[in-house]
Amino acid sequence: MSAFPVPPAPLPSLLVSVRDPAEAEAAQLAGADLIDAKDPERGALGALDVGVVTEIVTRIAGAAVTSAVADPTPDAVTAMAATGIDWVKTGLDARDRRDKAAMAALTAAAPGRLIAVLFAEDGPAADLVPTLAQAGFAGAMIDTAGKSGARLTDLAEPEALAAFTAACRTHGLMSGLAGSLRITDIPVLSAHRPDYFGFRGGLCRDFDRRNGIDPLRVAEAVRALRPNQRDAA
Numbered sequence: 074m075s076a077f078p079v080p081p082a083p084l085p086s087l088l089v090s091v092r093d094p095a096e097a098e099a100a101q102l103a104g105a106d107l108i109d110a111k112d113p114e115r116g117a118l119g120a121l122d123v124g125v126v127t128e129i130v131t132r133i134a135g136a137a138v139t140s141a142v143a144d145p146t147p148d149a150v151t152a153m154a155a156t157g158i159d160w161v162k163t164g165l166d167a168r169d170r171r172d173k174a175a176m177a178a179l180t181a182a183a184p185g186r187l188i189a190v191l192f193a194e195d196g197p198a199a200d201l202v203p204t205l206a207q208a209g210f211a212g213a214m215i216d217t218a219g220k221s222g223a224r225l226t227d228l229a230e231p232e233a234l235a236a237f238t239a240a241c242r243t244h245g246l247m248s249g250l251a252g253s254l255r256i257t258d259i260p261v262l263s264a265h266r267p268d269y270f271g272f273r274g275g276l277c278r279d280f281d282r283r284n285g286i287d288p289l290r291v292a293e294a295v296r297a298l299r300p301n302q303r304d305a306a
């Protein structure tokens with residue numbers, strides 16, 4: 074046995090998607106690690122106006138890490154990066170996944186700060202990770218494109234998720250898992266060791282992602298992520 078204890082693997086962080094500064098503040102105060110600006114009325118990857126994102130950045134004021142969705146064009150990514158957000162997320166659909174030049178143009182618009190959002194509906198993603206790393210993405214996550222039916226766990230086999238997060242670790246990319254997750258998914262999916270879990274609907278009133286964030290559910294998700302950690306208060 075080693076004389077030195079092996080440090081435990083870092084626990085996944087909690088990303089919560091918010092639509093405005095009030096939700097951002099509520100989610101941060103409830104313990105979210107990563108505040109993600111997104112318009113839930115506009116599907117999986119609805120970008121908010123840059124003015125609203127700037128207000129969210131100002132309201133959070135460094136109390137949590139921030140991210141925001143941008144449309145998949147260099148101009149949109151540049152504009153979102155200029156808000157002062159930490160990370161910019163942009164979707165890569167099945168066609169975008171094959172276009173290396175377009176990927177490089179996107180990452181050049183937010184060097185070191187762009188996260189690729191892949192969709193579970195497009196199939197396994199592990200094989201794409203080396204290409205994403207080469208194109209300059211800082212991270213990659215899997216989400217679901219559809220937000221009214223199948224969840225991540227319906228669309229992706231555990232082996233595919235494990236291969237994806239492992240490939241991200243190998244290639245130095247931050248990894249995330251999302252897609253109509255519920256708090257009860259956390260213990261099961263934690264086995265894949267993603268860097269973060271992305272939530273919206275599962276932390277909203279009535280589990281409807283168009284409703285407001287429920288801070289009690291955010292706090293419950295934090296407890297599920299850190300079962301051995303006592304509340305700070």
Ligand SMILES: O=C[C@H](O)COP(=O)(O)O
Nearest residue numbers: 090252253271272273274
């Ligand atoms: O980035 C994460 C998404 O906002 C997750 O949304 P959802 O939990 O409603 O699928």
